[in-house]
Amino acid sequence: MTALTVNGRPVRFDIDPQTPLLHALREAANLTGTKYGCGVGDCHACTIIVDGEALRSCLITVAEAEGRQVVTIEGLSPGRTHPVQQALVAEQAIQCGFCTPGIAMAAAALLARNPDPSPSDITAAVPNLCRCGVYPRLVRAIQRAGRVARRVETINAAPAPGIDPGDAARAVPAMDRGA
Amino acid sequence: MDVSRRGLLAGAAIGGGLLVAWGLWPREYGVPLTPGRGEWAYSAWLKLGRDGVLTVAVPQLEMGQGVATLIPQIVAAEMGADWRQVAVEPAPVSGAYANLSLAAKWAPLWMPFAPALADDPRKTIARRWAGESGFMATAEGTSLAAYEAPARDAAAAARAMLCMAAADRWGVSWDECAVRGGVVFHAGKHLSFAALAEEAARQTPPDRPPLLPAPYSEPAVPGGAEAEAEVPFRRLDLPAKVDGSFPFAADIRLPGMLYAAIRHGPIGDTELLGYDEAAGSRVRGVRHVVKARGWIAAVADTWWAAERALEEMAPVWRTSERARSSTIEERLDSALLKGEASRIVTRGDGDSALGTPDVTYRYDIAPATHATLETASATARLADGRLELWLASQAPAQAKAAAGKAVGLSADDVVLYPMAAGGSFDRRLEHDHAIEAAVIAAEIGAPVQLTWSRWQEMVAGRPRAPLACLASAWTAQEDGTPVGLRLRVAMPATVREFGARLFGNRTALAARRVYAGEGPDPLAFEGATTPYAIANVAIDHVPVDVGLPTGRMRGNAPAYLAFVVESFIDELAARVGREPLSFRMALLGADPRLAECLQRAARLAQWDGGASQSGNGIACWRIGDPAGGGPVARIACVATARPGEGGVRVQRLAAAVDLGRIVNRDIARQQVEGGLIFGTSLATGSALRYEAGLPTVSSFAGLGLPTLADSPEISIELISGAGDPADPGEIGVAVAAPAIANALHSATGLRLRRLPLLSEGL
Numbered sequence: 001m002t003a004l005t006v007n008g009r010p011v012r013f014d015i016d017p018q019t020p021l022l023h024a025l026r027e028a029a030n031l032t033g034t035k036y037g038c039g040v041g042d043c044h045a046c047t048i049i050v051d052g053e054a055l056r057s058c059l060i061t062v063a064e065a066e067g068r069q070v071v072t073i074e075g076l077s078p079g080r081t082h083p084v085q086q087a088l089v090a091e092q093a094i095q096c097g098f099c100t101p102g103i104a105m106a107a108a109a110l111l112a113r114n115p116d117p118s119p120s121d122i123t124a125a126v127p128n129l130c131r132c133g134v135y136p137r138l139v140r141a142i143q144r145a146g147r148v149a150r151r152v153e154t155i156n157a158a159p160a161p162g163i164d165p166g167d168a169a170r171a172v173p174a175m176d177r178g179a
Numbered sequence: 180m181d182v183s184r185r186g187l188l189a190g191a192a193i194g195g196g197l198l199v200a201w202g203l204w205p206r207e208y209g210v211p212l213t214p215g216r217g218e219w220a221y222s223a224w225l226k227l228g229r230d231g232v233l234t235v236a237v238p239q240l241e242m243g244q245g246v247a248t249l250i251p252q253i254v255a256a257e258m259g260a261d262w263r264q265v266a267v268e269p270a271p272v273s274g275a276y277a278n279l280s281l282a283a284k285w286a287p288l289w290m291p292f293a294p295a296l297a298d299d300p301r302k303t304i305a306r307r308w309a310g311e312s313g314f315m316a317t318a319e320g321t322s323l324a325a326y327e328a329p330a331r332d333a334a335a336a337a338r339a340m341l342c343m344a345a346a347d348r349w350g351v352s353w354d355e356c357a358v359r360g361g362v363v364f365h366a367g368k369h370l371s372f373a374a375l376a377e378e379a380a381r382q383t384p385p386d387r388p389p390l391l392p393a394p395y396s397e398p399a400v401p402g403g404a405e406a407e408a409e410v411p412f413r414r415l416d417l418p419a420k421v422d423g424s425f426p427f428a429a430d431i432r433l434p435g436m437l438y439a440a441i442r443h444g445p446i447g448d449t450e451l452l453g454y455d456e457a458a459g460s461r462v463r464g465v466r467h468v469v470k471a472r473g474w475i476a477a478v479a480d481t482w483w484a485a486e487r488a489l490e491e492m493a494p495v496w497r498t499s500e501r502a503r504s505s506t507i508e509e510r511l512d513s514a515l516l517k518g519e520a521s522r523i524v525t526r527g528d529g530d531s532a533l534g535t536p537d538v539t540y541r542y543d544i545a546p547a548t549h550a551t552l553e554t555a556s557a558t559a560r561l562a563d564g565r566l567e568l569w570l571a572s573q574a575p576a577q578a579k580a581a582a583g584k585a586v587g588l589s590a591d592d593v594v595l596y597p598m599a600a601g602g603s604f605d606r607r608l609e610h611d612h613a614i615e616a617a618v619i620a621a622e623i624g625a626p627v628q629l630t631w632s633r634w635q636e637m638v639a640g641r642p643r644a645p646l647a648c649l650a651s652a653w654t655a656q657e658d659g660t661p662v663g664l665r666l667r668v669a670m671p672a673t674v675r676e677f678g679a680r681l682f683g684n685r686t687a688l689a690a691r692r693v694y695a696g697e698g699p700d701p702l703a704f705e706g707a708t709t710p711y712a713i714a715n716v717a718i719d720h721v722p723v724d725v726g727l728p729t730g731r732m733r734g735n736a737p738a739y740l741a742f743v744v745e746s747f748i749d750e751l752a753a754r755v756g757r758e759p760l761s762f763r764m765a766l767l768g769a770d771p772r773l774a775e776c777l778q779r780a781a782r783l784a785q786w787d788g789g790a791s792q793s794g795n796g797i798a799c800w801r802i803g804d805p806a807g808g809g810p811v812a813r814i815a816c817v818a819t820a821r822p823g824e825g826g827v828r829v830q831r832l833a834a835a836v837d838l839g840r841i842v843n844r845d846i847a848r849q850q851v852e853g854g855l856i857f858g859t860s861l862a863t864g865s866a867l868r869y870e871a872g873l874p875t876v877s878s879f880a881g882l883g884l885p886t887l888a889d890s891p892e893i894s895i896e897l898i899s900g901a902g903d904p905a906d907p908g909e910i911g912v913a914v915a916a917p918a919i920a921n922a923l924h925s926a927t928g929l930r931l932r933r934l935p936l937l938s939e940g941l
Binding site: 015016019020023024026027028030031032033034035036037038039040042043045072073074076077080085088089092094095096097098099100101104122123124126127128129130131132133134135136137138139157158159161165168169171172173174175176177178 | 229230231232241242243244245260261263264360361362371372373374410413414416417418419420421422423424425426427429430432438463464480481482483484486549550551552553554599600601602603604630632633845846849852853854855856857860878879880884885886887888890892893
């Protein structure tokens, strides 16, 4: 059994320790937000944050992750509140969404160490492959996320899931049965 | 058309017999939606709940193109709903959502014996066939053409029902009520959709839905700062996509589910000979091995264990007629130079009176892979005589029927849960993985999730067809203007082959053999006559079996034809020292809107005339036929590119686009941006080479795909135009490669006539 911390919780994997962390997360822990795209480190769709660093989970084994702090897209923020998540939605820098979790994790790790990245900092830190072609929006979205992280801008583009019907009714007249 | 005697007899029987039978079949397909508690279905298109949530059913595959926002937006706008109350769900396979536009366009594929009987969406046979077969494929940019009108009808009917319910309460006439923001108003009184949901569902809508005077059209932002402007209808799918909760087919988790990995034999006529069973069984977590003639799957507790087991098992294949690039090139070469051509289309006198052409160049295109990020994935459960499939499919009815047939079930005993796709680019018009998942689930007696490895996606995907083309022109003495154009194209009958797989349920090998050397494939030549006013045009197809199954790809015919034609037009201009923009303008008298795109793109890019060594190149294209009615997409693009370290460096793409009426401008912009980048990837890479039946690259790294660091600066001007809304997804793909090739010619003086561009060297 290999013990590590995933999204703040202690987890023990009863699995072949040579299993790539990607598959331990997806198939054993059912954390399916981390995506398989190639299994050999080319596409970065499986990017997660391990001890603060953006890593490709297809290239780390469960054994190598022992004792480390792992954050997946599911644990990046409560209710999609991370500035990168808000900015990606605000700029509509997402199409099919398959590469999005990996991009969000790479960008979040970048902003954690450099909240005011230049375009070349961003291109260096986000090597993720996107076939739909959201690239023209990424630099802008990540710089915008940086401004949010530095508290010079706020965004409210992606509401938290599970909105209470009562709250919805108060905000949206169409959903208010008393209206 | 070439009609065999056998085909004619079958055609007569089916045409006659079915026409009678069809007359008796139900014409209505009911309401295929299942309302939840406190929710009511108003039609096949929408449900409204007492909580005010308006759920719109979307009968098209969301693969990134935004259709799961567009169709709800059409409903919301027509109905007068508040965008914040709108939810979306994928529609189940049903005749209620027949894609009539595509059924008509693809009549030669599903009714090859007499397509003329069904080549118009209004024709009865097209309607009946599409309805009965539940044909709701997502392809050819037909989503708006097929579904805007029925979605508007449904929304207008629902709006009337809500007004009737409110009018009943108020004792007024329903047609005096107004609807805004999800609220019904009348003379100072108002009631919300939430309050009216239940009563309105019981109303009978008027026979003719009271449509708004005009369909929704998003206004342009004045001042040209559109990329920065607030988006009026934001995409509905993005919040779930940004937190990892948006499920794809490989994210389904079922009780007792196992994971399968697969190996397909080399491309050709392949048979599994054997494998090392003992070595496979030593891998921890392996449960089953499932074999078929051309593939073998391992099933385990994790996908990785299944994949490892396959490696250890080292399956051995007997394969004849292995695909190889040298064979592909030889056959294309031989067909191009010596093969018998069929004429697809003639304009004017064709080439009959013109004699020897003044100029001929040869263009070549290598097989190209889609390289979707998500590999083929399907989840299947077979229990109590019923097969359930979780699948992203562009043609779900056909996938469902094929998977059922493989395990001895009729389509009625198969439930398909439509999942979104992690990119497709027409890759998900194929459904081999659905059949495989069903077979594996049946054999192991447990739910299974099959995911192809990246390598398998390379081996058993269906690349874009390779081609070789001789482009010839007859030019006027004085200024080099073409008066005649001939394209002689050697390529597989790729669309017919695809049709035999999709509609005939043939294997890749069988489909390829059906059409090997058997007549031309007009659907592979859409738009080949070019937008230009060239008096005489002849388009010839030399069908050739290259030993490689091929499939559809984003951009389809416009993408490869635009590369040939727009490169060639540039050469014709350069030959006589004319400026490539004005050379094109002079030929566009019949299409002033495309001429306008050229001028605007030139202005946007500060076009310098494509002067020597500037690195600027221009190209334009259109999809759709202005004379034939229906939507037309037009684009012009200026590319700035140079040879760079290790490849082509595309610095900038500036495009002006006319899509007719635009429903959602930011989605249109996303699609054009993405199309230009996809087109760039076809210009600089995406090619596959084959040795001994296998691709020579096994992952993304060998494909030369653009990343953020290589991504060109992109500027787009959306021109507001009248006319039916055209699809924004494919037009950018068409124009990118020729614009880049023309830019490289300007930068280097070298003319690259081969895709991908680097394969010729710089």
